[in-house]
Amino acid sequence: MGGLDTETRIAFTPEGETLHVRDLIEGKELIVEADREIDPVPALTDLFVFPVDRAVSFETESIRLPSHGIVQLYDEGGDYLEKLLDPVEYPRSAYLFEVVGDVRTYIRVEDIGFSTSGRNDDDSFTIEFDDSTTVTVGSRSLHTRPEGTIVVPDDPTAAMEAISHLCSSIKEFSAERSWPTLRGHPPRIRRGDRLEIPDSINRPETGVRIEIPPTYPDVYRIAPLAFYLGARVEPGDEAAIHLENGYTEPLRSSGRSLSETVEELLKRCLLLDSLVRIGGYIPSQRYEYEELGPDLPFYPPNLYDATLSAQLLEYLEVERSVLEPYYPNWSTTAVLRSDPADVELLPYLVHTLSPIRVSESPVVGNDGEGNGETVPYGRLDGRLPDVSADGNVPSVRSEALPPNTAFLNPETYENAFDLPPASPGAATVALVTDSPERGQRWRETLEGLSDGGIGIDAVETIVRPERERFRALFGGEYDMVYAALPAESDEVTCADGTVRLSEIEDVRTRFVVFEDSPSVTAVASVIRNGGVAGAVIAGAVSVDQLREFLEVLEVGLSLGQSVRVSSFGDQYGVRFVGEPGHQFVAGQNSSAPYVVNFEPVGAEHYEVTTDSFLSVTHRVGEELHFHASWMNDRAHLLGTRRSDHTPMSRDELLELAAFDDSIIETRETTVADSERFTEKDLRRAVRRSRWDRSDREVPEA
Incomplete structure (x- = not known):
């Protein structure tokens, strides 16, 4: 039997005992196997408690999911029963299995008992029914990109x-x-x-x-x-x-x-x-x-x-x-x-x-290349200056963007569909400089990030590249290029001459960040030619600041929030090209990271405040659950600040720092690598916090 469903979102294609469930918008597939040849017939989507785009039914005594995500069980009314991690048995009734993976899929059965085997992403998951039964499979596209x-x-x-x-x-x-x-x-x-x-x-x-x-x-x-x-x-x-x-x-x-x-x-x-x-x-x-x-x-x-x-x-x-x-x-x-x-x-x-x-100011000076014209832009903090009584805001030109402002364009979103965030542990970074001394400091301090880092696989320092090597950096070998090279307008100076950023074609690098020279318009050229987002920093970032920036990027903060959380965010005027809400690395287990601040209260206890942030991937309406149960088991909307946590002990705070989605922010530093935040750092942060509340000079630690 051929492709049963030719609709634009979900396709079901039987092949012997295998049903291929394809998300046509996302280009991804889930495989469902039965104990006999599958002959599916269309089914009503209204049979499912949860919304699905398409559904089919067929007969079988078992279902096997050779490659799956999380499998969760609900009763026929949609009430949650459990996450199926260990083998279980359930008596005769109606059930709904939810497969949370590359294709959101639900499997519905009625008046049947079952047992399961298999439990994680590496092993197949099998559901054995007490008898032959009608199974209804419904799927919904994740729909993270436009359908038409x-x-x-x-x-x-x-x-x-x-x-x-x-x-x-x-x-x-x-x-x-x-x-x-x-x-x-x-x-x-x-x-x-x-x-x-x-x-x-x-x-x-x-x-x-x-x-x-x-x-x-x-x-x-x-x-x-x-x-x-x-x-x-x-x-x-x-x-x-x-x-x-x-x-x-x-x-x-x-x-x-x-x-x-x-x-x-x-x-x-x-x-x-x-x-x-x-x-x-x-x-x-x-x-x-x-x-x-x-x-x-x-x-x-x-x-x-x-x-x-x-x-x-x-x-x-x-x-x-x-x-x-x-x-x-x-x-x-x-x-x-x-x-x-x-x-x-x-x-x-x-x-x-x-x-x-x-901004109702007219578009001016349009030369067809975006030079000198007013531009659409976005503010990271959501606050806009000098809003008039009728709601109008100031217009800006590309080279006059205020700090923490992004030059928006459609390409930043379209290119992101083809260049999604790197998987945890797989991101690659190229650091480029014309200074051998700075290159050596980078190698000594930053290349070790890939040894124990959460999201970075390799950091390479490149000193004084030639033109062809510099152009090649943007071809997809690296997920981010961070460049500190002499430049004027869109011309970057390499060892053997200059390279125009506007002439670098077929860009496959997700993020581009330039220090202290390239224009916003020049970086926009890189985004138009295939990149996702970029930033221009009005100054030279120290090696410690750069480490903080890379650490929070690799945990899963967006480009804009990584600059904000890093210590150089307020020190230098940072302007963005493209949507600054794009992530560099997907969060561990697809979760959103959060930032933890703490203050000492009483003997050996700390008052904790947590901040979480929205992004293009983690959008408003999502809930955040803390992994540490003693932090409070109440979920909350992502993008909010929480200060209702029970004061924590020293051991609890150090345990919190060890979670992959936690970022610890003190008065001195920002740390996302749990191996770098120790009890010594905790004591130093507390000592400086106490001195800061007095009028005395803070002593050296």
């Missing part, structure tokens, strides 16, 4: 229709969409002569409409909220959100701009949805629920089955001051121009739910 492309002419009303279709990637419009894994990547938008929306991109009917004046600034400002709510966007005289129950909420007021209202409403919906879902697909004990729940005028789980309009009515009743302390810190706030060209950035920005502001 919408073409729009230079017309704001056409852009409204396009953003009304971006939400086609969201798997369902319940509070569960606050999980980022249920918000697939929206379709691309590209400019063209007429509006073209593929038949496969369907606009859902959620009962929510948003009216705005037909202008590019308002289209851009409303896009993230329209995406999250699945709203139909239509032209109108005033900006307002209309619910199917007849309620209308103005989105502009005398005291607040459209940007501010949209941003607050988006954060409000995300936070409250995440509380409504606590008893849903993935039940959890939540920090925000226990802290915030008593102050809400409704019981969140009661809204789980309510319509979107009914939920929004309740959400709007909550005082803003009650919610604000619990909002996550978004990774990037974007500033787009009042220009049709920036419509192409919208799908990537709404994918991360990035708030969007607009």
Whole structure:
């Protein structure tokens, strides 16, 4: 039998006793084996508690997963039973197996008992049923890249229709969409002569409409909220959100701009949805629920089955001051121009739910190469300077980017699809300098990172390369090139002459970082030609600072947050090219890292504060669980600060530092390598903390 499913997301292809389950968007596959030849028939996706894109059924007495991820067991109602690590037996009933791997897959059976064998990624996992039974397999695409492309002419009303279709990637419009894994990547938008929306991109009917004046600034400002709510966007005289129950909420007021209202409403919906879902697909004990729940005028789980309009009515009743302390810190706030060209950035920005502001200053000095023109940009900290009463923000030109600001372009996102973060322990770094002395210090201090490092496989120092060798560095041999070479404009000086960065073609290096010379426009050339993200540092970073930067990068912090956490982030003006929320290395077990700060309180105990950060991979709505159970077993939204931890003992703090996703930040240093943070470092940090609280000079340690 040939390919049963020819749809665009999931394909099921039987081959003898093997069923190939393919995620067509991601290009990945899961194999399911039966005890007989598989003859699948289409099945209803509604049979599954969790959302799936396609489903098939077939007969078998056993299922074998030769290469799998985590396998979890649920009852027929979707209540979690256990993670299947050791062999188990279960009596006759209805069950749902979830396979969390390269292809999100669910296996459903009814009225049957079973036993299991196998337990980890290296061994096959087998489910033996008590008798022959009908097995239904349903799969959902991980959908981390666009499924299709919408073409729009230079017309704001056409852009409204396009953003009304971006939400086609969201798997369902319940509070569960606050999980980022249920918000697939929206379709691309590209400019063209007429509006073209593929038949496969369907606009859902959620009962929510948003009216705005037909202008590019308002289209851009409303896009993230329209995406999250699945709203139909239509032209109108005033900006307002209309619910199917007849309620209308103005989105502009005398005291607040459209940007501010949209941003607050988006954060409000995300936070409250995440509380409504606590008893849903993935039940959890939540920090925000226990802290915030008593102050809400409704019981969140009661809204789980309510319509979107009914939920929004309740959400709007909550005082803003009650919610604000619990909002996550978004990774990037974007500033787009009042220009049709920036419509192409919208799908990537709404994918991360990035708030969007607009500079209505005209685009000037466009020479076709981006030199001198105003640019779309993003701020890492989410704070934008000098916002006017109508929500406009300053325009900037590429060479006048403020520190901690990124020059955004579509290429940074598109190239990332082909150059994903390196696997833990596999990243490679090239450090390039024209100074033999500095090169020697780098070799002595940094090349050892690959010996015990978490995410780096090799660090190579290259001194005074020739032109051909320098060009070759960007061909994919290294995941990051960190260069400290003399340069002027986009010309970098090598041992035998200069190289123009704009002429380095077919770049396969993920990150490029330059010290103290190359222009932002020059680094943008490298990104356009295949790179993912870059940074320009206005100064020479010390070897210890560079070590900190590489350590936190390899644990899984994004490029922007790695600069922020490293000690040189505030010392030098660092400007970025491309989305600074991209990760260099995937976190251990796909988890997000967090930063730990501590202060001594009493004898041998420490008060701990933890910070976690969002990225392109770890998006808002994800929850963070600490591995150390004594830190508090309540999960919390990623992107928040926690200071409610019970004071820790010295041994507990050292144990916390040993986890692969922990970064210890003291007044002196930032350490992600647990082997470098010892009891001696702890004593030194405490001693300096105590002296810092006095008026005396801190003595040398």
